[in-house]
Amino acid sequence: MATTYIAALTGSNRRQVGRFVEQHGLTEIAASRPGPCPLRVPVTGQINGKPWRKHVDFNEAADLMRHLGTAATIILLYLTGMRPQEVQGLRSGCCPAPEPSDDGTEGQHLIHGHHYKNVTDDDGNHISAGEVRQVPWAAITPVVHAIRVLERMVPKGELLLSTAHHEFHSRHGYRGAMKQDTMAQRIESFVTWVNREAEAQELSGQSIPDDPHGALGLGRFRRSLAWHVARRPGGLIALAIQYGHMRTVLDARTSSGYGARSRRGIHAILDVETALAAADTAARLRDRAAAGEKVSGPAARRALTAAAQTPRFEGHIVPRTFARKASTFLARDGIVLYDNPDAFLICAFKHDNALCEPEPGATAPRQYDCRPGCGNTIRTDTHARLLRERADELDQFADHAPAPVGKRLRVNASRLRETADTHDSTAHTAEVLT
Incomplete structure (x- = not known):
């Protein structure tokens, strides 16, 4: 019998409800004729345009709160790059809420928290309480929403993952944040619930498959985000800022690996992901050339030769020993291909030809500083098409912008179209170039 639920509906206390249930034998009746315990709260959430529940049941409310807290925790772990203990300390x-800027737009949300790894006092002793992170974490909208959800679950100033409030049904009276083992167990339970819910909603395509590596370790969220960030132009700079590392120059060996001054950790991850991204770029160029697309640019012949010699990464488990191979792969000056979608080109990076002024010994371009006229550039018909599409977008922006801004936008659009026209007039097929 849901005595708490009945007491709330009738305005009595649980002891009165218990006596009434005992006097009238309601436990046996409820066992033979079970029924729901709908809460008087509106259901506003929808899946495919339909309410995801007819009502929220009292008996599932605690489980739903636990899964909601777990979902918010996953977002914090995945979309910030925080270590688990840093999330526990929030x-x-x-x-x-950020202060509005001078032009009235909302500023960037920042998360102010503690970090714990390698925090020592003047004598070199570890400080278990950690210290406030000098560079706050940048928070995107889903992260802000997740924090606001957790803030509604705990009192002001309390830990977001406070055990006392996330384990409210427990009588042990635990203090502090939930342990990592507890958080990992909750994630596994959340996966089970998601799959059951997906089946109930007839959304089998959104179920979560079994992981071949076993349980989801909390640290994998941080590394997964690094994988995505590192593969974007200028991603290493963003990674250095968000993760608090000092690697602010591409391929510079001046920072630490996830906090320790060593060649392991983040450096090995970045080399591996950069090498895999370069292999993907070579495979796409090879496929486009095979499909008949023409190629232009001073490095076209060299890039096609490199693409033909670069193995295609079909997808498999990457062992730790691959990091050394990745570093060797990236050191092949002149035949490693870097995609730069922001500049609508591929860079066949050769250090001596680069106009982006890479550091001595660098094995990758400064993709955020790509300059016209560089001898490492190559474009395909796809790049020319994308240039024209971007030019059309700029023209549309110009139509609704103030005159000075619109003029600059149209000049940029014209420049993009000229670049596409230059490609059309100078491009050749792979057969001609090779």
Whole structure:
């Protein structure tokens, strides 16, 4: 019998309900004729345009709260790059509303938290309480929403993952944040619930498959985000800022690996992901050339030769020993291909030809500083098409912008079209170039 639920509906206390249930034998009746315990709260969430529940049941409310807290925790772990212990240390109020900028737009949300790894005092002793991170974490909208959800679950100033409030049904009276083992167990339970819910909603395509590597380790979220960020132009700079590392120059060996001054950790990950991204770029160029697309640019012949010699990464488990191979792969000056979608080109990076002024010994271009006229550039018909599409977008922006801004946008659009026209007039097929 849901005595708490009945007491709330009738305005009595649980002891009165218990006596009434005992006097009238309601436990046996409820066992033979079970029924729901709908809460008087509106159901606003929808899946495919339909309410995801007719009502929220009292008996599932605690489980739903636990899964909601787990979902918010996953977002914090995945979309910030925080270490698990850094998420555990966050408190309500850690992400205040930003002050509006001078032009009235909302500023960037920042998360102010503690970090614990390699935090020592003047004598070199580890400080278990950690210290406030000098560079706050940048928070995108889903992360802010997740923090706001957790802030509604705990009192002001309390830990966002406070055991006392996330394990409210427990009588042990635990203090502090939930342990990592507990968080990992909750994630596994959340996966099970998601799959059951997907089946109930007839959304089998959104179920979560079994992981071949076993349980989801909390640290994998941080590394997964690094994988995505590192593969974007200028991604290493963003990674250095968000993760608090000092690697602010491409291929510079001046920072630490996830906090320790060593060649392991983040450097090995970046080399592996950069090498895999370069292999993907070579495979796409090879496929486009085979499909009949023409190629232009001073490095066209060299790039096609490199693409033909670069193995295609079909997808398999990457062992730790691959990091050394990746570093060797990236050191092949002149035949490693870097995609730069922001500049609508591929860079066949050769250090002596680069106009982006890479550091001595660098094995990758400064993709955020790509300059026209560089001898490492190559474009395909796809790039020319994308240039024209971007030019059309700029013209549309110009139509609705103030005159000075619109003029600059149209000049940029014209420049993009000229670049596409130059490609059309100078491009050749792979057969001609090779």
